[in-house]
Amino acid sequence: xxxxxxxxxxxxxGLDGHDRGSRVxxxxxxxxxxxxxxxxxxxTIENVISLAEQEDVDVIGVSSLATDHLIxxxxxxxxxxxxxxxxxxxxxxxxxxxxxxxxxxxxxxKIFGPGTSKExxxxxxxxxxxxxxxxxxxxxxxx
Amino acid sequence: MRQKQKTYESDTDTQxxxxxxxxxREKWQESYxxxxxxxxxxxxxxxxxxxxxxxxxxxxxxxxxxxDLGFPGESPYTRGIYSTMHRGRKWSQRQLIGLGTPxxxxxxxxxxxxxxxxxxxxxxCNSGFRGVDCDEVPFQLLGTCGTVVNTVQHMDSALKGVPIxxxxxxxxxxxxxxxxAFVLGTARRRGVPFESITGTSNQSDYISHYVANHMxxxxxxxxxxxxxxxxxxxxxxxxxxxxxxxxxGQHVQQAGATPAExxxxxxxxxxxxxxDCIERGMDPDTIxxxxxxxxxxxxxxxxxxxxxxxxxxxxARIAKERLGAKDPRxxxxxxxxxxxxxxxxxxxxxxxxxxxxxxxxxGIFSGLQSLHTDSYDEAISCPTEEPARxxxxxxxxxxxxxxxxxxxxxxxxxxxxEKLTNQMEEEILNVMDKIDQAGGMYQAVGDGLVQxxxxxxxxxxxxxxxxxxxxxxxxxxxxxxxxxxxxxxxxRPDAITMKAHVEKFKSFKSSRDQNKLDEALHSLRESxxxxxxxxxxxxxxxxxxxxxxxxxxxxxxxxxxxxxxxxIT
Numbered sequence: 185x186x187x188x189x190x191x192x193x194x195x196x197x198g199l200d201g202h203d204r205g206s207r208v209x210x211x212x213x214x215x216x217x218x219x220x221x222x223x224x225x226x227x228t229i230e231n232v233i234s235l236a237e238q239e240d241v242d243v244i245g246v247s248s249l250a251t252d253h254l255i256x257x258x259x260x261x262x263x264x265x266x267x268x269x270x271x272x273x274x275x276x277x278x279x280x281x282x283x284x285x286x287x288x289x290x291x292x293x294k295i296f297g298p299g300t301s302k303e304x305x306x307x308x309x310x311x312x313x314x315x316x317x318x319x320x321x322x323x324x325x326x327x
Numbered sequence: 328m329r330q331k332q333k334t335y336e337s338d339t340d341t342q343x344x345x346x347x348x349x350x351x352r353e354k355w356q357e358s359y360x361x362x363x364x365x366x367x368x369x370x371x372x373x374x375x376x377x378x379x380x381x382x383x384x385x386x387x388x389x390x391x392x393x394x395d396l397g398f399p400g401e402s403p404y405t406r407g408i409y410s411t412m413h414r415g416r417k418w419s420q421r422q423l424i425g426l427g428t429p430x431x432x433x434x435x436x437x438x439x440x441x442x443x444x445x446x447x448x449x450x451x452c453n454s455g456f457r458g459v460d461c462d463e464v465p466f467q468l469l470g471t472c473g474t475v476v477n478t479v480q481h482m483d484s485a486l487k488g489v490p491i492x493x494x495x496x497x498x499x500x501x502x503x504x505x506x507x508a509f510v511l512g513t514a515r516r517r518g519v520p521f522e523s524i525t526g527t528s529n530q531s532d533y534i535s536h537y538v539a540n541h542m543x544x545x546x547x548x549x550x551x552x553x554x555x556x557x558x559x560x561x562x563x564x565x566x567x568x569x570x571x572x573x574x575x576g577q578h579v580q581q582a583g584a585t586p587a588e589x590x591x592x593x594x595x596x597x598x599x600x601x602x603d604c605i606e607r608g609m610d611p612d613t614i615x616x617x618x619x620x621x622x623x624x625x626x627x628x629x630x631x632x633x634x635x636x637x638x639x640x641x642x643a644r645i646a647k648e649r650l651g652a653k654d655p656r657x658x659x660x661x662x663x664x665x666x667x668x669x670x671x672x673x674x675x676x677x678x679x680x681x682x683x684x685x686x687x688x689x690g691i692f693s694g695l696q697s698l699h700t701d702s703y704d705e706a707i708s709c710p711t712e713e714p715a716r717x718x719x720x721x722x723x724x725x726x727x728x729x730x731x732x733x734x735x736x737x738x739x740x741x742x743x744x745e746k747l748t749n750q751m752e753e754e755i756l757n758v759m760d761k762i763d764q765a766g767g768m769y770q771a772v773g774d775g776l777v778q779x780x781x782x783x784x785x786x787x788x789x790x791x792x793x794x795x796x797x798x799x800x801x802x803x804x805x806x807x808x809x810x811x812x813x814x815x816x817x818x819r820p821d822a823i824t825m826k827a828h829v830e831k832f833k834s835f836k837s838s839r840d841q842n843k844l845d846e847a848l849h850s851l852r853e854s855x856x857x858x859x860x861x862x863x864x865x866x867x868x869x870x871x872x873x874x875x876x877x878x879x880x881x882x883x884x885x886x887x888x889x890x891x892x893x894x895i896t
Contacts, residue, residue, distance in 0.1 A: 199453035199468055201541025204669075206583050206780060208789050213722060224891070225541050250453060250542075251471035258465070278673065280707050282815040296369070298673045298706065299802040302793050 189219045191241040191263055192314030196225035196309035197259060198252030204257060205277055206247035209305060213245075216306045216311070229259050242313040248277040257290035261285050264291075270320040276300070335388070335395075335749040346382065350381065372630045373788070375588035376750050382742035387749075389740075395640070395749075399694075403643040405748070406736040407694040408659040413732035417445075419697035420722050421497060421663065425450025425473035426709055427820040428828040431483035432474040438487060442719055446697065446752030448497040448529070449485065451476050451506060458544040458884065460877035472709050473499075475828060477876045479834065486513060492523035497573075497663070497697075497813050501530040501543040501884055502554045504863060508870040511566070512584050515871060527570040527619055527663070528562075531555060532578075534596045534768055535891060538777045544880065548773060550887025555600065556607050558863040559614055566831040570619045572600055573663070578719075579777075580623040581669050582787020586634045587751055592757025592768070592777060593620060594641055599768040601650050611650045615657030616664030624690040625667040626682055629747060635662070635693035637752035660880075663697035664690040667699045670707040675801035676814055679703035684721050692738055693733045698722060708817030796826060839873045847872035848882055855886035 194210040196203060203225050214220045214261055221239045223231075244263075253275055265269060275287060276296040284295055287289060295310050296305055344474070362884045370378045376575040379386075397403060400410030409415065422444055424435055436447050452473040454464040460477045461469055469475055474480055474537060486496075491514060500506035507528055514524055530536070533551035536543040545551060562571040577595035578654035584592060597618060605616050620638075624631050642660040646652045673680045687700050700721050702714035710718070725731045739745040765771040772778070798804045847869040854860035862883070869879055 199464060199471070201456075201543070202581075204539055204785055208786060211786060251468060254471065255465050259686050266631040278707060281814050283818060299799070300791075 189217055190310060190317075191219045191221065192245055192255055192309060192313065193221045193223070193232070193241045194242045194245045194247070194310045195223040195227050195235075196247050196252065197229055197232055198248070198255055199226065200248070200250035200252050202249040203226040204225060204239065205249065206245075206257070209245065209247065209276060212271060212302045212306060216310070218309070228272050229255065229262050233262050234258060235266055236263070237266065238270055242316040243252070243274065243309055245309070246273065246275045248279065249277060250278070253277070253283065253287065255289055256292060260290040260292065267314065269317045272316045274312065276305070279320060291308045333393070335753075348384070348635050349440040351386075355381070372586075373625070373627050373745075374585040374629075374630060374634075374751065374754050376587075376747070376754065382746055384742065386742045387745040396739060396745075402647070402655060402658055403640040404659060405640045405737050406864040408639065408661060408696075412694055412735040413691070413726075414583075416733065417474055417732065418691070418695055419495065419663075419727060420444050420719060421445040421446040421448050421495075421697045421699055422450045422715065422719060423450055423699050423869070425498075425499070425667070426469040426818055428475055428824055429481045429855045431470070431820060431824070432485045433474075433487050435491075435715075436485075438712075439715070439719065440489070440494070442716060443723060444754035446495040446497065446526075448499065448699070449474060449476070449506065450499045453542070455505075455876055456501070456543050458877065458880040460832070460875050462833055463877060466512075466829070467823070469829070473819070474888065475825075476506065476509065477597070478835070478873065479509045479516070479833060479870050479875075481832075482506070482509035482593075483513045483516060486510075487565060491517070492519045494526075497529050498526065499530045499535060500528050501545075502533050502551045502558070503530055503866050503879065504531070504554075504558050504818055505866060505870065505876045505879055507529075507566075508863075508867045508879075511867050512871045521566045522568060524566055525568045527573050529573045529621060529663075530556070530575065531572050532596060532600075532621075533890075534594075534599065534772055535575040535578040537772050538592070538781060539582040542578075545890030546883055547888030547890050548769070550883065551890065552603060552769070552885070553858075554862050554883070556603050557606050557861045559600075559617075560607065560609065561861050561863045561867070562617070563609070563613055570617045571622045572597075572614075572617065573619045574600065576620065577665055579781055580625065582781050583788060584781045585784050586625065586627065586630050587754035588758050588780060588784060589623070590634050590638045590641075590751070591755045591762065593887075594621070594645065594755070595762040595768040595771075596639065597642070597758050598645060598649065601878070602645075602767075605650065611646070611652040612654040612657050615650065616654065616659070617662075619696075620660060620661055620662040622664050623667045623694070624664045624686045624695075626670045626686050628685060628689045629744060630751070631686075631689040632693050632744060633747035634755075635690075635695070636736075636739075636744070636748045637755055638746075639694075641752060641755060661696050662697040663699070664693070665699040666701045668692070668701055668705055671701060672704070672799060672802050673706040673814070675807065676703050677800055678708060679706065680717060680721065683718065684725065687721060687725055688731060688764075692726060692736075694736060704817070707814060711815055711818050714815060723761040735845050828880065835873075836875065843872045844874060848874055848878060851879065852882050852886060855883060 211223045272293045274294045363576040376445045396405045399407035407578045461475045498506040546733040559571045562569045576589045580589040639660040644659040665682045700718040702710035702718045704714040851865040854865040
């Protein structure tokens with residue numbers, strides 16, 4: 185259905201800079217044929233929103249090692265305010281079990297904990313990206 | 328100048344001294360080959376060295392003992408840098424702590440001291456690592472991963488009741504070293520002379536921050552270079568018992584470098600810093616005795632031990648032959664080890680206690696000077712209280728019950744360990760050659776060479792895990808249903824206390840002596856443009872005039888520029 189590759193923004197928001205995980209995942213997604221937009225760490229939420237808009241991404245992957253996932257709910261509400269409802273957000277890294285609910289309720293599509301396989305990440309991002317595009321087209325037709 | 332390669336030869340005279348040796352060896356080999364089949368035919372360690380099934384007298388020439396090993400406390404220090412090692416003095420039990428407000432930190436640190444910790448560390452909040460104060464970042468993130476310390480006053484509260492003239496303090500304190508400035512401000516308030524302040528500026532190694540985890544604040548590369556040399560010069564004169572340089576191998580290994588690459592990058596970085604100081608006119612023998620190293624200890628047990636023994640030997644030769652140091656104290660490779668966080672798993676987290684015990688044992692057998700053992704919940708959050716206690720207890724058990732300190736360098740003379748030490752040395756020297764050919768570490772990092780090497784090794788390691796060629800219990804094998812039930816609740820600071828801390832900080836800022844502050848900040852700005860002044864001295868003075876961490880950094884950032892990360896995927 186999609187002739188152009190899925191577009192994924194791989195980023196880190198907040199204060200931490202550990203980027204081993206985001207670099208490896210970005211390489212995996214790129215190898216699987218997706219278009220990856222990669223940012224340095226320490227992005228503000230505003231930056232991520234405007235980049236997502238400019239680059240017309242389907243999925244945003246947020247990598248978090250040291251508690252930066254705590255501001256992902258803020259990212260979700262800013263995405264909605266910016267009318268980017270169709271963009272799927274996944275979080276990868278260290279998210280303690282008791283904080284999964286908070287992210288799920290905020291609208292995060294998937295949390296990849298440590299040890300998630302390459303295969304699972306690629307499969308899930310492909311599905312979410314395809315879904316995001318469909319959603320965008322459907323919404324576009326509707327309005 | 329290139330590092331001189333040393334070659335190690337196997338002992339060809341063994342046959343003469345041990346009649347019948349060759350015959351017996353061949354017989355074993357035949358029997359081994361017949362039974363092993365194709366199973367485990369090639370095993371390589373993380374540094375890519377092929378591991379034999381058995382080692383013997385042919386693998387290590389004991390006639391080289393005096394040259395290659397010698398005795399503890401004697402160059403080249405392969406067996407340890409002091410003659411008594413852990414029999415004479417136990418390693419410093421230095422647990423990394425950082426959480427919440429200064430008062431939260433103080434409670435935790437005093438408890439750890441009561442439990443036997445002999446030295447302390449301070450990890451500041453990530454907001455500090457971004458170069459800003461607590462009133463400039465998303466509130467939810469404050470104190471979740473480090474203590475919010477922005478002023479001398481905060482440091483004074485964090486160290487309340489801690490005798491700073493007796494306890495050594497290690498600060499995770501990147502350029503421009505505001506935390507040390509806050510400690511010195513605290514010393515001034517308490518009437519403690521600077522000479523009695525001991526400890527280490529962890530994270531002074533700005534090069535490692537450019538290549539690895541991007542966790543720490545960075546000025547531009549030339550700006551960081553200038554501030555580090557100023558810092559060394561200031562401490563040498565005013566805080567003589569402080570270690571101003573800690574060269575960090577931990578970051579690159581955590582980011583994916585192999586153990587051999589890690590040691591190579593770290594030693595090349597140490598050469599860079601020493602040469603920068605020497606160029607500024609400092610005598611190597613007045614600075615090198617205060618150089619320290621900070622490493623990761625992974626679970627690759629023998630490889631780690633060989634890494635440290637080889638590193639010690641190489642550094643002794645570099646300090647002597649390349650840097651021209653004459654005082655044996657300059658040749659000693661003093662290091663702090665931290666058990667490796669990337670080896671820990673969020674799955675079945677209690678398993679991490681076993682991993683940490685193995686990693687710590689490797690560190691102790693390697694003859695370290697100071698040790699941090701990770702808490703079993705470190706793959707999930709900043710350590711909580713009970714896991715932190717177990718981590719300290721692990722060190723006590725290894726020392727008191729397992730008696731790991733009774734013998735100095737107990738693995739010395741093992742055919743395997745000696746051969747592996749020689750092989751690791753060769754690998755490390757190969758890495759250092761590459762860096763030298765690229766024009767030294769400063770240049771190699773500016774060109775992205777080191778970052779590329781680390782990225783490649785990180786990807787290769789991950790692919791081995793994906794392919795199950797490297798097994799991780801609870802992650803790609805021995806999986807258990809509901810294995811995450813034991814996950815401890817992560818540490819999160821109390822929001823009300825934190826809110827009060829931020830409000831107090833805001834009102835503190837408006838109550839300062841503005842003229843005194845402006846003057847100190849102005850003179851800090853001037854020093855940045857004048858190579859004849861010492862920037863760190865002005866950081867210390869500005870802190871004592873109540874300047875905040877964020878204010879100091881914003882001025883230096885304007886004057887010296889910011890170190891943007893180089894993106895290499």
